[in-house]
Every structure is written in structure tokens, then in C-alpha cells.
Amino acid sequence: MGALKETIRAMALDAGFSRVRILAPFVLAENANGVLQDRYGQGSPSLLVAVLPYGNEDATTEKEIEENYRAYIAPFARRNYYKEAVKRLQNLSQTCRRLFGGINSGGIHADRRSSYRIFCNSPIPEKPLALACGIGSQGRNSLVITPEAGSLVIIAAMTLPFPLESDAPNANRSACATCGICVEACPTKAIRREGGIERKKCIQWYASGNEASVPQHIAEQWGRRLYSCTVCQDICPHNKKPIKGAETGEGILPAYVDARMIFAMSDEEIQAFFKGTAMGLSWLKPQHIRRSAGLALAYTGSR
Ligand code: SF4
Numbered sequence: 001m002g003a004l005k006e007t008i009r010a011m012a013l014d015a016g017f018s019r020v021r022i023l024a025p026f027v028l029a030e031n032a033n034g035v036l037q038d039r040y041g042q043g044s045p046s047l048l049v050a051v052l053p054y055g056n057e058d059a060t061t062e063k064e065i066e067e068n069y070r071a072y073i074a075p076f077a078r079r080n081y082y083k084e085a086v087k088r089l090q091n092l093s094q095t096c097r098r099l100f101g102g103i104n105s106g107g108i109h110a111d112r113r114s115s116y117r118i119f120c121n122s123p124i125p126e127k128p129l130a131l132a133c134g135i136g137s138q139g140r141n142s143l144v145i146t147p148e149a150g151s152l153v154i155i156a157a158m159t160l161p162f163p164l165e166s167d168a169p170n171a172n173r174s175a176c177a178t179c180g181i182c183v184e185a186c187p188t189k190a191i192r193r194e195g196g197i198e199r200k201k202c203i204q205w206y207a208s209g210n211e212a213s214v215p216q217h218i219a220e221q222w223g224r225r226l227y228s229c230t231v232c233q234d235i236c237p238h239n240k241k242p243i244k245g246a247e248t249g250e251g252i253l254p255a256y257v258d259a260r261m262i263f264a265m266s267d268e269e270i271q272a273f274f275k276g277t278a279m280g281l282s283w284l285k286p287q288h289i290r291r292s293a294g295l296a297l298a299y300t301g302s303r
């Protein structure tokens with residue numbers, strides 16, 4: 001069982017994931033309130049959890065953008081790393097099926113009978129799973145911080161049709177020790193000193209399309225963001241070393257776009273513009289992207 005586990009881990013690392021861990025279902029039930037067990041765990045004795053790095057090579061920040069009408073797109077959204085992670089896991093599932101058996105290949109909306117079901121950026125809570133098997137430790141900013149690539153990663157997982165021994169969580173559950181830099185740096189003071197985020201104070205929460213309106217005190221701190229806020233990641237010491245991002249041609253977006261253009265677009269035009277990108281996912285509605293463009297223009301006095 002140990003050899004099989006290490007073979008699969010090595011295959012996933014070869015596929016470009018920066019950290020790969022295995023989780024057994026009994027741990028899932030305990031750590032994710034049974035959600036994964038109920039919806040995806042039926043007949044799946046174990047789960048592969050992996051992170052794909054987006055790195056910090058393309059580090060253009062919101063502060064570096066000079067023209068007032070320009071609105072910033074965060075590095076993690078400049079490529080569709082979610083799609084890339086799913087694609088890589090689909091390839092891995094094909095190889096696993098050929099070598100080790102199992103039914104069908106995986107995919108986000110794959111047949112529930114598939115032995116290799118993949119989920120990434122789904123309604124399934126991924127952070128508890130990642131913490132439970134030692135993908136990383138939790139930061140005060142609530143993100144999972146990995147040894148290899150800090151928090152500059154996206155999390156994906158795939159069910160496996162055979163029992164494997166679960167990897168242990170990190171002995172050190174917190175990544176922060178005495179650090180509290182992000183608590184001070186957060187523009188809206190959304191990070192609790194004891195750890196965790198007050199969602200309704202977090203710019204990212206609103207940029208992701210939550211809530212019908214953005215409170216004035218949040219709008220005042222919006223900056224030039226189209227999508228989204230990364231202050232607590234930019235400042236984190238775990239993200240300061242050079243971290244190489246996975247190469248992908250999926251859903252390429254620039255570091256900034258013309259906010260006037262986005263603000264003037266119809267819903268259909270916004271959908272067409274962002275189709276196939278990380279901003280084209282179904283939960284981020286055109287009106288929310290337009291709202292962010294308007295807030296960026298208002299912030300810079302261009303609207
Ligand atoms: S994403 Fe931005 S607003 Fe939200 S907690 Fe981090 S720094 Fe604060």
C-alpha cells in the first residue's frame with residue numbers, strides 16, 4: 001500500500017503539482033463535517049489532494065498601475081489555473097485507471113460512478129481537506145500555506161478507488177508563529193489577530209460577487225481592483241521567495257484592463273470577454289465584474 005501511495009504521489013508531482021498528499025475518508029468525515037464523504041466519498045476509499053502553484057513571477061501589483069482607468073487583475077486570475085489543475089488530474093486519472101484499475105476518468109461534472117472524481121474550486125470545502133492531510137498549515141489570513149509555494153497555490157483533489165494510508169497533518173497547525181504582518185496590512189482590517197477573516201470586511205468577498213452592495217467603508221479601500229485583493233498574500237513572508245508558477249495557456253488575462261471598457265459593457269459582452277478565464281466561472285456574475293470596474297473608477301476619480 002505504501003509503494004502504491006508513493007507511486008501515485010510521484011506521478012502527481014511529475015505532473016507539476018507542488019505538493020501531493022493522501023487523505024482517507026474517515027479523516028474527511030471528521031474534518032470536513034462529512035460533506036465530502038456524503039457527496040463524493042461513496043465507494044472512494046481515499047482521496048488525493050494536490051496543489052498547483054501560480055507562483056510570484058508575474059508580480060505586477062495594483063500599486064504599480066499608473067493610469068487611472070486601469071483596473072487590476074490579481075496574478076492567480078491571470079491564468080485559469082483551476083482548469084489547468086483539472087486537466088492535469090484528468091490525465092493522471094487516465095494513467096491510474098490504466099495501471100491500477102477503476103471505472104471511467106474524472107472531471108468536475110463526471111459521472112458519480114467514476115472511480116476518479118475530480119473537484120477544484122467547487123462547493124466542496126477544500127481548505128479543511130488540505131489541512132487534514134498536511135498540504136500546509138493555516139495562516140492568520142485563513143489561507144493554506146504550503147512549504148514549497150507558500151499560499152500561492154490552488155487546491156484540487158481526486159478520489160481514488162483503492163485504500164491508501166492517510167498522510168498526517170502538519171505538526172505545526174499554524175504557519176504564523178508570532179507574525180501578524182497581514183493583520184496590520186489588510187486595508188479593511190478584516191483579519192482577526194487570533195486568525196480568520198471577517199468575510200463582510202474582506203474586499204475579496206465582495207470582488208467574488210457576494211452581497212448585493214458594497215458598504216461605503218469597503219468601497220473607500222477598493223483601490224484599482226477589478227479582481228481581486230491579494231494584500232495579505234503579497235505581504236506574507238512565506239510568499240517572498242521566488243516561486244515558479246505552473247505553465248498554462250488556459251484563460252490568459254493581462255495584469256490590468258481598461259475599467260471604462262468593462263464598465264460600459266453589457267452582461268453578454270462581459271461574459272464573452274472573460275469566457276474560459278478564471279473570471280468566467282459561473283459564480284462570478286457580469287454585474288459583479290461591472291460593479292468592481294465601477295468601484296475602481298470611482299476610487300481613482302475617473303467616474
Ligand atoms: S483579501 Fe484583502 S481585504 Fe481580504 S483579508 Fe486579505 S488583505 Fe484583507
Ligand code: SF4
Nearest residue numbers: 139140176179182236
Ligand atoms: S503574513 Fe504573517 S500572520 Fe499573515 S499569514 Fe503570513 S505568516 Fe501568517
